[in-house]
Amino acid sequence: MNVINIFFPTENLRNYYVKKVFNLKEMMQDENFQYLSIPGIKSIKFKSKYKKTSGYWVKIELNDESAGKLIKNKIYDIIPHFWIEQHVFFPMKLIPQREMEELWIQKYNLINEGTDSDAWKNFLKEGKNHFKEGRIDIAKAVFMCIYKNNPFFLKKYKRYYVFEDLAYAYEEKGELYKKYSMFESSS
Template sequence: MLLNIFFPNKNERIQFVYKHFQIDDMPIEKNTVISSDIIGVKSIKLRSRYRNIPGFWLEIHFNKDVKGKKLYSELMATVDLKQINSHVFYPKENLPLKEMETKWLNKYNLLGKESDDEAWKLFFQEIKSHMRYDRIDIAYKGLILFLKYNPFFLKKYKRYYILEELAYLYENVGNVGKAIKTLKIQATLQPNSIEPYLNMSSFYIINNMEEEAFHICKEALKKSPENQYLISNMVISLINIGSYEYAIDFLRKVLDRHPNNPYFWKLMGDIFYEIENNKSAIDCYQRALKIGKTPTIDDFKLDIHTGIGDCYYEEENYKEAIHYYRKALTYNPKDAYLLLSIGQIYFFKLKDMKLAFKYTKLLVDSMPENGYGQYQLGLIYSKTDHIEKATWHLYKARSIMPYYKPIHDAIKMLKKSNKKSQAY
């Protein structure tokens, strides 16, 4: 017979063991209290969890004889049922906040005079366990109680970062509203920090809520006007809502203060590219490269070389476009966008089937599930009269992208040309 009893702190567990078993200084050997002198008991163990429920648990293993059964019955009569086994409150289904609040307060005695930091730490462990098992609404309501009764606990040791983690969990399930609400709670606990605002603006941008992102960035920039990431999110939000003049004016003022920041020049290049001022965009990108000659991260260089290549493509200077796309490839040789773009230029613009095949094949070999790559390879094979291979790749492309009309048109054209060739 087993009995698992929950306690919200160590002291209550110690007192219980002393009261019922007269063990004062509990000798522990591999987490087992030596209990050979206790009649009716095989062992007493100290546990930190019972069926994933965190707590200061006491596991009592009774003998199956008369004395063991008697002792088991006596303890069951003295211990509150809410402290025993699965009767301990540990919600797996979402309940109304008021109901959970009452049960959590009682479980941990959070408002009692005897309440200590141990109980709050244990409650915090429970919240983290709910997050691990994707019970995020339950975790959210638990954190609301911390905010209500003990916000200083979350501030200590920067425990408030759990709110950021919870926000990302909400984003993963598509609940952006709750994610933002969670970050706003974090902001109240970090009144002088711009991190929650930065996270909120990023959430808004990712979820096509650029106007909200703009207002959050504007508010946060009052606190930290030189923060590069906030400035970036501000510019991105302005680009996405089409406020190009505002974005250019804003960024020019930033560049007046930071003329040697390559990242801001890159952002200005992005804006000029969006408004089809490709020459100005190239100038900004080149300036970013010149300033950033000292080691910078590869992703930054990849983006700039790709941006310059895009500008030259729009200007129909295809050789220069390929030149910069190839430079970008040195930072990521398997970049799907670059391989596809180079293959398209060689195939459609420069009519070089050999090089078009080379770069498209590199794409398909590294990413066989890329439908555009399969489609383009099918076109190349069709153009070079490799009908069977063309058919295979076009059908593969259709299975990946069944609603992309050009694939269906290419298959029809291939069938027609094949019938004509067979007729002869």
């Protein structure tokens, strides 16, 4: 049995690609997918999180028959590779800021999404997850990327508190120079 987990930054993108891959005229609700008979497919499930990454995930279980292999090839042909499970960018260690920003912008489709899109909300959740897991420098990179590309997103609902949380975390680690440099770069 083959299982493919696919990330999408928004519900609209997930629905678009699922309809395209399975040639559906309209989107089915999650609970209706289990009753839908598609050759080569054992099951299709929607998830909101997979391996600590929030988003609009689709878990597809394929049969081992030839129809399953055709669907798998179609998935790899239609869906961008950077949204397929093993290629989804989720840094566990710090790499250059510019490189991370480019990969996040690609992952969340931020160039094409509006400033109030679910993609930004999922991106913020990723930053909070890095912060919670102790990857403070990566969390800072997420928050700075959001600040640089969509500052009003942080202003809305007073989400800018994340910078205060970062400052306290750096102070707790004894890295006051990072605390102050963070405020200089966000001014």
